[in-house]
Amino acid sequence: MPEPNFLVLRLGSLGDIIHTFPAVSGLRRSFPGAGIVWLTHPKWEGLVRSSNLANEIWTLDTRDWPSLWGILSHVRKHPFGAAIDYQGLWKSASIPFLSGISQRIGFSSETIREAGVQILYTDRVNVTAKVHIADQNGLLSTRLGAKHSVGDVRLCVSSQDEDSKRAFMQQAGIEDYIVLSPGGGWRSKCWPEDRYGKLAARIAHEFGLRSVINAGPGEQGSVQAITSAAENAHPFPHSGTLGELTALLKNAKAVIAGDTGPLHLANALGSPVLALFGPTDPARNGPYWPGATVLRWEGARTTYKRSREPDESLLHISVDEVMNALHGLLGSTSAREKRHE
Secondary structure: OOOOEEEEEOOOOHHHHHOOHHHHHHHHHHOOOOEEEEEEOHHHHHHHHHOOOOOEEEEOOOOOHHHHHHHHHHHHOOOEEEEEEOOOOHHHHHHHHHOOOOOEEEEOHHHOOOOOHHHHOOEEEOOOOOOOHHHHHHHHHHHOOOOOOOOOOOOOOOHHHHHHHHHHHHHHOOOOEEEEEOOOOOHHHOOOHHHHHHHHHHHHHHHOOEEEEEOOOOOHHHHHHHHHHOHHHOOEEEOOOHHHHHHHHHOOOEEEEOOOHHHHHHHHHOOOEEEEEOOOOHHHHOOOOOOEEEEEOOOOOOOOOOOOOOOHHHHOOOHHHHHHHHHHHHHHHHHHHHHOO
């Protein structure tokens, strides 16, 4: 008997998609002959494709009515045996419901941000908030009958993006580097820019390495603040496509960031990461794969409320503390590299 087709939904964002990969990998490992169609936002199509986990990738912009009606029509024409909504929002849960897919799996009300969404699911999964979000997603896969809740993830970087990264480095006169990624969707999750600048100066002095600042849209002010605080270290800003960022992170000596998408992307790529956590819980939202060091003030209180200023707990993480952790991270990385020579 042929294995069924599955529709999986995770529309965004970067970090959330990264933490969905293990669960879809578990699904793929458990049902190697199944047809898996991943529905996501057009912005993340390349990222999902880089995982090689889905047979097809369909895109949807929920703010575009023609796109929405087109996807509903497209889904109805395909014989999906089940749908898994890893997103847990009305806009994602409504797609399999309105398309008439008979089995619809999602989280119970305890872990859903938008009230009432669970009424659109036929199967609701209860999870513990302390469980890492990637493992929570894995529980949705097992509800479908997957023998493996999670699986391995290997992201591919295109030769074009590798070439673009190489050209950028040659232009900047940089060989080995550390990536600083100061931005984030919530200001309250971000370590202060002046400390990133002082950190770049210490990195240049103690390691002889240049820092590359990952600058997202609208973060020019942050770049200027870091550059000013870095004095003569001259950190180099980088703004590029998601594919180019992936190549940049993959080849970094280390990546230093808060609880943001680039941190989790670097972690998935196997790069050494130093995570600076404040209000969010690293047990639930921290780096999922080995090779990461997490710093969080012991007095930090977990909250997911957004604010316009760095959370107080992040102010308790000093530049000295980050440098000490970076020495340990780079030392362990060098030891691993020597063992593999």
